[in-house]
Amino acid sequence: MLTRRKSKVESTPPMCPLSECLAIIGGQWTPNIIWHLSAGPRRFSELKDDVVGVSAKMLTTRLKKLEAEGIVHREVVPSSPPTVEYSLTDLGAELKPAIEAIVDVGHRLKLRRDAKS
Amino acid sequence: MLTRRKSKVESTPPMCPLSECLAIIGGQWTPNIIWHLSAGPRRFSELKDDVVGVSAKMLTTRLKKLEAEGIVHREVVPSSPPTVEYSLTDLGAELKPAIEAIVDVGHRLKLRRDAKS
DNA sequence: TTCCCTACTTACCAGATGGTAACCTCAAAG
């Protein structure tokens, strides 16, 4: 008895700008990575320290996805041990207000909770 | 050979307001649900229509979580077939700027993509 | 009395996610 099955969870048709944006910042760690990059370019291992708890695998995965989407720029610096610098593209910089709004609300939520308890 | 294992993915210590907020709006469908609720109170089946593609199970799950967190208010209307009205609490209303910022950025991202292609 | 409606709840299961650990490349140092 075959059942229809979907290859991907396709939340909402792409008519919705909310889903549009969430498709980019939706992954775990992603907002954190963008947030830390928004302060300026960072190297791989610096990012790994910034984003506490992320594994190298996830960091690579996320950075690759973000690069493919044109959100971050990847540049190999020909030093010895070669290092890699990641930075936000100007497209990526457009995400900053959204991240900042989330940070801001998170902040207010925290204050509120502390006040109540 | 036992390996240590974690009961939960505990992304970042709660010092970070970003993670604080993402813990609330992080689940799939959640931003959409909050967005649709931000326009005013809605019944269960209305929400299920608004948020295209969500299953009853997920909608219940998300609404319960949001209720437990004090983000949405649940009120049973004693009509016949009893209906249930969901609305944002004033705590929940604080999330609106974040959602709106995401929608806004999503909008700009879309325009940019359309312009480039 | 049996059906239907709203609003769930539960069992079951496929597929996506993410962690650990081992491995790879390249260049310079020893």
Add this chain to the structure above:
DNA sequence: CTTTGAGGTTACCATCTGGTAAGTAGGGAA
């Protein structure tokens, strides 16, 4: 020529997520 360090990649595996489908409650309609 082996080691070291940056920046990965891969295999393996457990957990988490979310969908389908079926069931529940309680009152009104037929």
